[in-house]
Amino acid sequence: MxxxxxxxxxxxxxxxxxxAAVGYVSLLILFPLAAIAHQSFVGGIGHFIQDIAxxxxxxxxxxxxxxAFITTVINALFGTLSAIVxxxxxxxxxxxxxxxxxxxxxxxxxxxxxxxxxxxxPTSILGVWLQQGGVTVLYNKPGIVLAMLFVTMPFTIxxxxxxxxxxxxxxxxxxxxxGANPWTTFWKVTVPSVLPGLLTGVFLTFVRALGEFGxxxxxxxxxxxxxQVASVYVYGEIESYNPQGATSVSVFILLISFLVxxxxxxxxxxxxxxxxxxxRWSKRPxxxxxxxxxx
Amino acid sequence: MMRRLFIGSxxxxxxxxLIGPILYLAVQSFNEGIVAFWNEVTKPEALHGFTLxxxxxxxxxxxxxxxxxxxxxVLVRQHFAGRTMLSGLIDLPFxxxxxxxxxxxxxxxxxxxxxxxxxxxLGVKVLFxxxxxxxxxxxxxxxxxxxxxxxLLQTIGTDAEEAARTLGANEWQVFxxxxxxxxxxxxxxxxxxxxxxxxxxxxxxxxxSGNILMLxxxxxxxxxxxxxxxxxxxxxxxxxTLLAVSFAILTVLELAKAKAAATVA
Amino acid sequence: MKIEVRxxxxxxxxxxxxxxxxxxxxxxxxxxxxxxxxxGKTTVLRSIAGLETPSGGDIYIDGKxxxxxxxxxxxxxxxxxHYALFKHLTVFENIAFGLKxxxxxxxxxxxxxxxxxxxxxxxxLEHRYPHQLSGGQRQRVAIAxxxxxxxxxxLLDEPFGAVDxxxxxxxxxxxxxxxxxxxxxxxxxxxxxxxxxxVSGRIIVFSKGKLExxxxxxxxxxxxxxxxxARFIGAMNILEGRVLNGVVKIGSLEFPAPNLPDHVxxxxxxxxxxxxVSEDPQRYRQTATLRHIYFLGVAYRLEIETAEGLILRSxxxxxxxxxxxxxxxxxVSFAVTHFRFLPQEGMPFPSPTPPxxxxxxxxxx
Numbered sequence: 001m002x003x004x005x006x007x008x009x010x011x012x013x014x015x016x017x018x019x020a021a022v023g024y025v026s027l028l029i030l031f032p033l034a035a036i037a038h039q040s041f042v043g044g045i046g047h048f049i050q051d052i053a054x055x056x057x058x059x060x061x062x063x064x065x066x067x068a069f070i071t072t073v074i075n076a077l078f079g080t081l082s083a084i085v086x087x088x089x090x091x092x093x094x095x096x097x098x099x100x101x102x103x104x105x106x107x108x109x110x111x112x113x114x115x116x117x118x119x120x121x122p123t124s125i126l127g128v129w130l131q132q133g134g135v136t137v138l139y140n141k142p143g144i145v146l147a148m149l150f151v152t153m154p155f156t157i158x159x160x161x162x163x164x165x166x167x168x169x170x171x172x173x174x175x176x177x178x179g180a181n182p183w184t185t186f187w188k189v190t191v192p193s194v195l196p197g198l199l200t201g202v203f204l205t206f207v208r209a210l211g212e213f214g215x216x217x218x219x220x221x222x223x224x225x226x227x228q229v230a231s232v233y234v235y236g237e238i239e240s241y242n243p244q245g246a247t248s249v250s251v252f253i254l255l256i257s258f259l260v261x262x263x264x265x266x267x268x269x270x271x272x273x274x275x276x277x278x279x280r281w282s283k284r285p286x287x288x289x290x291x292x293x294x295x
Numbered sequence: 296m297m298r299r300l301f302i303g304s305x306x307x308x309x310x311x312x313l314i315g316p317i318l319y320l321a322v323q324s325f326n327e328g329i330v331a332f333w334n335e336v337t338k339p340e341a342l343h344g345f346t347l348x349x350x351x352x353x354x355x356x357x358x359x360x361x362x363x364x365x366x367x368x369v370l371v372r373q374h375f376a377g378r379t380m381l382s383g384l385i386d387l388p389f390x391x392x393x394x395x396x397x398x399x400x401x402x403x404x405x406x407x408x409x410x411x412x413x414x415x416x417l418g419v420k421v422l423f424x425x426x427x428x429x430x431x432x433x434x435x436x437x438x439x440x441x442x443x444x445x446x447l448l449q450t451i452g453t454d455a456e457e458a459a460r461t462l463g464a465n466e467w468q469v470f471x472x473x474x475x476x477x478x479x480x481x482x483x484x485x486x487x488x489x490x491x492x493x494x495x496x497x498x499x500x501x502x503x504s505g506n507i508l509m510l511x512x513x514x515x516x517x518x519x520x521x522x523x524x525x526x527x528x529x530x531x532x533x534x535x536t537l538l539a540v541s542f543a544i545l546t547v548l549e550l551a552k553a554k555a556a557a558t559v560a
Numbered sequence: 561m562k563i564e565v566r567x568x569x570x571x572x573x574x575x576x577x578x579x580x581x582x583x584x585x586x587x588x589x590x591x592x593x594x595x596x597x598x599x600g601k602t603t604v605l606r607s608i609a610g611l612e613t614p615s616g617g618d619i620y621i622d623g624k625x626x627x628x629x630x631x632x633x634x635x636x637x638x639x640x641x642h643y644a645l646f647k648h649l650t651v652f653e654n655i656a657f658g659l660k661x662x663x664x665x666x667x668x669x670x671x672x673x674x675x676x677x678x679x680x681x682x683x684x685l686e687h688r689y690p691h692q693l694s695g696g697q698r699q700r701v702a703i704a705x706x707x708x709x710x711x712x713x714x715l716l717d718e719p720f721g722a723v724d725x726x727x728x729x730x731x732x733x734x735x736x737x738x739x740x741x742x743x744x745x746x747x748x749x750x751x752x753x754x755x756x757x758x759v760s761g762r763i764i765v766f767s768k769g770k771l772e773x774x775x776x777x778x779x780x781x782x783x784x785x786x787x788x789x790a791r792f793i794g795a796m797n798i799l800e801g802r803v804l805n806g807v808v809k810i811g812s813l814e815f816p817a818p819n820l821p822d823h824v825x826x827x828x829x830x831x832x833x834x835x836x837v838s839e840d841p842q843r844y845r846q847t848a849t850l851r852h853i854y855f856l857g858v859a860y861r862l863e864i865e866t867a868e869g870l871i872l873r874s875x876x877x878x879x880x881x882x883x884x885x886x887x888x889x890x891x892v893s894f895a896v897t898h899f900r901f902l903p904q905e906g907m908p909f910p911s912p913t914p915p916x917x918x919x920x921x922x923x924x925x
Binding site for chain 2: 010013014017018020021022024025028029030031032033035036038039078081082084085086089091093097099100102103104105106107108109110111112114115116118119120124126146149150153204207208210211212213214217218230231232234235238243246247250253254257258261
């Protein structure tokens with residue numbers, strides 16, 4: 001076997017692998033996206049606006065955005081706190097809590113809905129107690145936020161933990177030797193170093209919350225104009241054979257998700273790089289998240 | 296003082312959000328006694344749901360491992376136009392709502408589309424049948440294996456593979472004896488996440504399956520059906536079974552993490 | 561005295577990292593702290609900086625006790641082994657960081673940074689980020705950053721440990737020139753004896769948290785105060801034996817020890833270049849077999865084995881080597897021209913003993 005032949009077989013193998021990968025991803029991801037884009041174009045921009053402006057659709061979208069926003073804020077706060085506590089403190093039960101963080105990735109979202117409905121519902125002591133306090137969780141906004149919080153819980157924690165662990169003590173010490181006090185050091189050195197991790201967690205939380213369906217369909221029910229979120233609305237439109245309405249709201253949600261992800265890329269781009277990663281011929285593949293870092 | 300406050304609030308956060316609901320569901324499932332629980336879990340509809348979920352999960356796992364590995368290898372080792380575009384596409388399923396994912400499949404394979412007509416003339420039923428359910432689950436789980444393997448492939452580099460080649464191993468031997476073993480914890484991790492997601496997938500499968508009793512009703516769909524029919528004991532019983540599976544999965548994840556950390560160190 | 565350390569001790573849990581170290585550093589000195597890893601040298605440096613709190617002892621900078629001063633107030637420059645550059649800031653911003661903290665005026669900052677950029681040959685790189693620089697460039701930025709606020713003392717922790725050999729050599733020369741130019745009192749930690757010898761005016765050798773010796777490179781090399789220093793710095797033949805009737809006999813080698821009491825066990829040390837070897841079996845008093853010849857570039861090292869199985873190393877320069885026609889396995893004659901008794905714990909004589917000359921003369925039966 002001479003060198004020329006090996007090169008050829010090698011090149012052929014490479015080509016075959018590449019075709020398989022590109023073909024598979026196209027079939028699985030690109031074609032479905034193209035299908036919904038096509039459906040959306042068929043309707044045209046006028047229809048699109050009309051569809052999402054109907055009272056039912058617009059209220060579903062508004063509710064989804066609002067709940068996702070609240071979820072993101074709570075998740076960012078408690079996620080950051082949890083990540084710091086889990087990384088920096090030694091305490092009984094730390095290992096246990098740390099392992100639990102992955103649980104929302106392992107539990108079916110539908111089961112999440114059932115759990116929240118059970119414990120915060122009108123039949124449980126906690127639910128009754130909350131009800132007396134004037135807080136209705138089930139078939140109400142708090143339930144939606146709780147469901148979203150549960151399924152997005154790992155994002156902030158898991159994207160902050162590695163950054164916090166890798167945070168070089170040396171960088172903070174360098175700032176000290178240059179005369180910076182702990183407060184200045186925290187804001188000028190620590191925060192900028194962990195910011196990309198935090199932003200990744202926060203933005204992914206928002207996107208994930210926007211699309212959540214399984215848990216919310218149980219917890220929130222399907223009351224139009226009141227507890228119907230976008231994904232439930234889309235499901236309803238599909239069930240009632242209205243592909244156009246489903247398409248418009250879907251595309252709207254997809255567009256927001258993509259915009260958020262593009263913004264995330266822009267914000268977490270390594271300093272000094274002008275081009276977004278997906279335009280560059282970079283050696284490093286674009287990786288928005290690595291599941292094990294998050295789940 | 297601050298320390299106590301922080302640790303306390305984290306415990307409370309976890310208790311209210313995770314631990315409480317899980318324990319309560321477990322208690323609720325046995326509300327009507329263990330016999331009722333057993334009857335619900337062994338009902339023909341429930342058993343059919345478990346079997347279907349298992350079948351779909353098995354198919355999805357195999358396909359994902361094969362194509363996930365190929366895609367990760369291509370992504371890390373090959374440079375070609377559109378490579379970063381491909382990379383971007385892989386992450387997409389993470390950010391697409393399951394309902395929308397299912398809906399996209401309906402639009403793609405609906406009776407009036409090219410693909411729909413094509414499969415229709417072949418006599419293959421895609422929508423409201425196994426193929427669409429598998430496709431929907433594949434869509435949702437595709438990133439897991441790829442995204443576990445790509446960073447690993449980048450870290451391990453090609454040194455060991457080249458060493459194997461200098462020792463006379465052919466490409467297939469290199470792959471089987473060097474590349475695969477080095478990736479093993481990535482595989483375990485990616486596969487476990489895939490299984491977890493495949494078992495738990497609901498929205499996309501609900502949309503494309505038609506939710507037909509004893510035919511296209513997976514375990515999660517069966518839970519949903521029971522809940523909608525006010526059979527809370529049934530819903531909770533099957534849910535608790537899946538929850539037990541989740542804990543098994545979590546254990547595997549933790550073990551894989553520990554092993555992987557030990558291997559790297 | 562610029563820096564004075566008195567009885568410094570540091571305990572990490574049950575580990576005694578530094579025990580009772582005292583030394584002084586003169587104004588403008590370039591001093592190397594040398595020792596294997598875990599010898600406590602970095603802990604000493606970090607204690608001077610204020611990054612570690614000593615368990616005991618005092619530290620003075622400019623005659624002022626600084627134990628209770630925070631890092632921020634000690635006015636020291638610190639260079640970290642792994643650069644510790646701020647990844648989110650450009651080269652310019654990194655260097656300007658300390659000046660901004662100290663509230664310098666923008667124009668002054670601009671000028672000072674430009675000065676340092678030029679001094680460290682970083683002119684074209686001021687807008688780059690750390691991840692866009694090579695290892696050598698990063699370390700130069702780190703040095704520039706530490707020098708910017710005009711520290712009274714510059715402390716460097718293994719400054720060249722993270723770069724490859726060639727860049728390390730360049731950076732050493734940089735540091736020497738920089739020190740000549742700025743004359744700032746500098747302490748640097750290294751585990752590389754060659755680096756310590758080349759760069760420092762004086763060296764402090766550490767082992768197991770204790771100060772072993774302090775002196776010029778030549779002193780430390782020629783007159784090692786302890787067995788550890790002898791073994792750690794440069795190559796040395798070390799043999800063990802017992803004193804009997806004023807002589808230490810090791811195999812066929814004899815070392816006179818007129819002042820030592822009988823039956824004391826001692827270590828005899830001699831540098832390889834004090835071992836003379838000849839292919840002529842009659843030339844020197846002792847005989848051995850040549851085992852290996854190592855070519856070291858500027859010199860050769862010979863390994864010889866005596867009839868009793870003692871293995872000794874000899875070193876000779878190229879010119880000397882060329883006078884002979886050595887072949888491996890051939891019988892040779894040799895002599896040890898200088899030796900010293902190495903100080904050991906419990907030795908009955910003060911250390912170090914002066915080097916002693918031996919008669920290298922021809923073999924006389």
